[in-house]
Amino acid sequence: MTALTRPLPGPAAPSAPTTRVPWQAKFLALSVIWGSSFLFMKVGLRSLAPLQISGFRILSGALVLTVLLLVTRGRLPRERHTWAHLFVSAFFLCTLPFSLFALGEERVSSALAGIGNATTPIATVLFALLLLPSDRMALGKVLGVLSGFVGVLVIMQPWQAAGRPDLIGFGMTLVAGASYGIGWTYNRRFLAKADLGGLAQPTAQLLIASGQMVVVLLVWWLVNRGHLAAPWSLHSSPSAALGPLLAVTALGVVGTGIAYSFHFDVVRAAGPTVGSTVTYLIPVVSVALGVLVLHEHLQWPQALGAAIVLSAAVLIQRPARKPPVTAAT
Secondary structure (H helix, E strand, O other), X not given: OOOOOOOXXXXXXXXXXXXXXXHHHHHHHHXXXXXXXXXXXXXXXXXXXXXXXXXXXXXXXXXXXXXXXXXXXXXXXXXXXXXHHHHHHHHHHHHHHHHHHHHHOOOOOHHHHHHHHOOHXXXXXXXXXXXXXXXXOOHHHHHHXXXXXXXXXXXXXXXXXXXXXXXXXXXXXXXXXXXXXXXXHHHHHHOHHHOOOOOHHHHHHHHHHHHHHHHHHHHHHHHHOOOOOOOXXXXXXXXXXXXXXXXXXXXXXXXXXXXXXXXXXHHHHXXXXXHHOHHHHHHHXXXXXXXXXXXXXXXXXXXXXXXXXXXXHHHHOOOOOOOOOOOOO
């Protein structure tokens, strides 16, 4: 998943190249691309370890965005303090959530992992209260947050010993979704005035995340080098790995690189409110693909909890009502 937030206010962005593709088509493409990312991760796990999936995803996505940035003649940030803040945001927006989603899908279905992603708006509201003192929690947002917690509890079914999802795996997806909330709130707090527009910031974030993942993969390999010849070694035969490798390639090139550029185009054309509503469609696509392609099944408490969480996300992102203007007497 991914970049699901309103854009950061800042200096005027360089003019983006014109495109003949309407923003509505890109919006629908985003919902399918990001919703199918959970399917691609599940397929990738047949031959790759979770950290290999997140590492290859970030590296290939960074390569795509770097090429797009060069083609559009964009530029990366130059200030050291900007790169220091980008290091933090890259961890919470790329390195941590991409890794946790892949790790979580070792234990839970791709459909349930997509539902975990829907908690991002809930986490964003909570962390905004901590990092953005000017933000206030309206009654609708309070009800949305409480409803979201209820939905998560219904999914986890703590009152039932058998039949509930793996709590560790689902917990990883919840932390991954919350990580997006931390990252975007951190961006609004510390990088608002540093945003260069276009693809500069997401490209910089993925480049930093690439460096972070190289370190993570090397440490992971050193711990497991007894049965892994190299950090890129597969746990299946080369012939069986073709499908998983293609899935992870699509996850990085399309689901990370191209999707980032689509998202910025939608926000420029339709505004941040419309751009953020793609959050609601991602779990729908992930559940549909999980059921139809992977033959996964959701029990009724999981389906009910997912509906509650999505309703809470919609309630949280509803604009606050403006007080009525009284005529002067």
